[in-house]
Amino acid sequence: MVADPAYAGAERNLALLLDLYLADPAAALPHYERYGQLAGAGDREAAAWLVELQARLGQVPRTAEVQE
Numbered sequence: 001m002v003a004d005p006a007y008a009g010a011e012r013n014l015a016l017l018l019d020l021y022l023a024d025p026a027a028a029l030p031h032y033e034r035y036g037q038l039a040g041a042g043d044r045e046a047a048a049w050l051v052e053l054q055a056r057l058g059q060v061p062r063t064a065e066v067q068e
Helices: 008-021 025-039 044-056
Strands: none
Touching: 008 025, 008 044, 025 044
């Protein structure tokens, strides 16, 4: 079996693990971003997660919303 570096699911799982289970949102951020790149604009839930995480890290204002 060969690892697929473009497999979006692995990035999503790692981001969730780091953010929710290990309480390390800063470490999770690049994995959420990579997941967004791999999954494309079709995953609006992931886009909302990314904005929410960036708000928690103080990178965007809390009033930011996902653009449709």
